[in-house]
Amino acid sequence: MPFKEPYPTSIATLTALDTLLVIVTTSDGAVGFGEAAIVEGYTHETRQGGWDFCAQQARQSIGLTGEQAISQWLSHRALHSHAVAAMVSAVEMAQSHPVLSAHQETVRVPLLAPVNSKSQALVQAEVDRLLASGFKTLKVKVGFDVNEDLQRLAWIQSQVGDRASLRLDGNQGYQPEQALEFVRRMSPQAIELFEQPCQDANWDAAVQVARVSPVSMMLDESIYLSSDIDKAAELQAAQYIKLKLVKSGGLDSLVDDLRRITQHGMQRVLGNGVASDIGCWMEACIAHSYIGNAGEFNGFLKTEDRLFQNPLVFADGDIVLPPGYWPMLDMPVVERLSVKQTSFH
Structure with a gap:
């Protein structure tokens, strides 16, 4: 696709x-x-x-x-x-x-959107376009080069001001010393959290960064099994845990894992930005009942094609599920x- x-x-x-x-x-x-x-x-x-x-x-x-x-x-x-x-x-x-049961009322689930532009002028235009589309949380990919990432982040923060919150995502791209340098030098302005800067198996790095970061940390790739959630809580390696349907192995398992996060006193985030209409719909249904922040299940907005005869509706920053919605494959x-x-x- x-x-x-x-x-x-x-x-x-x-x-x-x-x-x-x-x-x-x-x-x-x-x-x-x-x-x-x-x-x-x-x-x-x-x-x-x-x-x-x-x-x-x-x-x-x-x-x-x-x-x-x-x-x-x-x-x-x-x-x-x-x-x-x-x-x-x-x-x-x-x-x-x-x-997944069809709701009798209209359901709205907020989404975030990634900022992909690299140059300052394009960043400014993209941020304004995304905010005009109703997004209130923006995702900023880092984990490439510390200096360049900090410069680009500063451009985005300047353009966003207090109009939206930012989630940073390192996608395991930094070495531990780079992640530590990044959090020590960055401005926390508008940042909701910083996700997975270091390799998934490097729990020591996650703990070190969490101890000095001025913003809340989130683990994603480090979390696959329920025991990983327990480990993150025991080590105090993050304040947020992000789950995805594809990591939990099914809807019931995902709900159980979400509850486990709360039992440990941590915050939960849900969503797969690399999924089609199917995964996005299922995660939106879960989020409606279990998540109180912007969902990351926005993959259906990235693809040229849609898989449903009755496509998912996006409006003003939200997935909108009309009463009785049940998808049919095209x-x-x-x-x-x-x-x-x-x-x-």
């Missing part, structure tokens, strides 16, 4: 969304679908490994109940959380999971975009 414009991170500059799409039909005719875009470098998983896992597990699961299949797939969450999430959430949708679009398909009956 080509992006409208390149999406830069310190891991890679993404130009398209390569996602695994799983469609499940139950014996009584109910249909559900789930997805997972595996960004190699963000996770230990690979796209080919995700495809192979889904194909193998789908073949082995014909004839199982939904509960049996979900239990079998979740046992592989530690190694294949993205692929597991695509399969589990498809079954959960087919079972009309209550968090199969001609799915067929046109598909690179590889297989099915099991």
Whole structure:
């Protein structure tokens, strides 16, 4: 799914969304679908490994109940959380999971937007355009070069003023000494939090940066299992934890993980900026019930194509779900975009 414009991170500059799409039909005719875009470098998983896992597990699961299949797939969450999430959430949708149930009222869920421009003039124009579109939280990617990142951040802060809050995202791009230099030199103006500046496995670095940072820290790539949430709390490595459906392995597991964050006294953030309409819709439904800040499930705004016959609505900075909303796949679009398909009956 080509992006409208390149999406830069310190891991890679993404130009398209390569996602695994799983469609499940139950014996009584109910249909559900789930997805997972595996960004190699963000996770230990690979796209080919995700495809192979889904194909193998789908073949082995014909004839199982939904509960049996979900239990079998979740046992592989530690190694294949993205692929597991695509399969589990498809079954959960087919079972009309209550968090996805169509609402009787209009639901609005706030989103953030990334600032991608590099030059000062373009940054100023992009910030003004995003604020005019209703966004009240903007995301700033750092983790490249400390001096250049600080300069660009200062431009954005100057243009934003008090009109929005900023989330910084390092995407594991800094060495520990670079992250420490960055937080010591940056201005905290308008910054809500600073996300994952160092490598996911470097918990010592996370603790060191959290101790000196003038703004709240958030972990993302370091968090895959429930035990990682416990570890972050024990080490006091962050004040915020960001979750994604593709890391938790399904809707029920995601809700459990969100509750676990709160039990530890930490704040929770939700959202995958590299997901299609499917993942964004599911995370928006979860956020409506469990999240009180801007969601990061904005991938559907990045892609040229939309996968739903009844597309997700964006208005004034929010995803808007009208009463009774239930998405339907646009199969001609799915067929046109598909690179590889297989099915099991």
